[in-house]
Amino acid sequence: MSKILYDGARRSRAYDGLDVYLSQISGPLLTREEEFALAVKKMRGNRNARRELINRNLKLVVNVAKKYTYRGVPLLDLISEGNQGLMEGIDRYNPYNKKKAKLSTYARYYVRKNILNALKKERRRYLAKYHPKDGPVTFVSIDEPTGDDGESMETLITDIHARMPYDDICERSDSAFVHNLLKKLNPQQRKVLELRFLRLNGKKKTLEEIGKIYxxxxxxxxxxQNEALAKLRAN
Structure with missing residues (x-):
C-alpha cells in the first residue's frame, strides 16, 4: 500500500499544516487512456497499477474534503476518511463496464460517502457527550463564578456597555430569566453560553474545553461569548 496514502496525513499534521502532504501528492492527473490502462492492470492483480491509481487521485480526495471543513472534523481526518473511500472506489471499478463513468468520477462517490459517514459519527459522538438524553441540565445563578477565569455571567454582561442596568440583572438572576435571554441568540452563541454558564450533567465548560469541541x-x-453577551444587552 502506498506510503503516501498511509503516512502523508500523519506527517502533515506533525508539521501543523497541509503543505507537506499537498506537496507529496502534487503531480499530473491521469488521462482517460492512462486511467483505463492502469485500471485494466489493476483488475489483473497488478498491485503497482493499483498503487498508481490511488496516488494519482489523492488530490481528488483533498478537493472533496475541503467542501466539508468546519463541521466538527479536522480537514486532515476528512482526507484520511476520503482516502479509504478512494481505495474502495478503485477496487470496485470495472473499466470494461461501458455504463460506468471514468474512474475518478466513479470513485468520488465513495470518497464523499466515507467523509459524510465520518461527519455523522462525529455528530453522534458530540450529541452523546454534550447532549445526553437522561442527563439533567441545572440552571445556576447568574452571579455564580464560572469557568477558568472566575467570571460570572452577571459580570460579563455588565462589563459590556448596554441599556440593561446592573440592578435589573441582579433582581432577575433566576433560571427563567437566563433561559429567555438565550432564546435571543443564534444556535452557536446559545450553545457557547450554555456550555459556559449552565451545568450540563453537573459541570460547566472552560473556554479551552469549548474550543476543543469546535x-x-x-x-x-x-x-x-462576548458577541453573544453584547447581543443580549442590546435587546
Missing part, C-alpha cells in the same frame, strides 16, 4: 482557539470562543 476545533477553534479559546480566544475565538471568548469572542463568540
Amino acid at each position: 476545533h477553534v482557539t479559546r480566544e475565538r470562543i471568548r469572542q463568540i
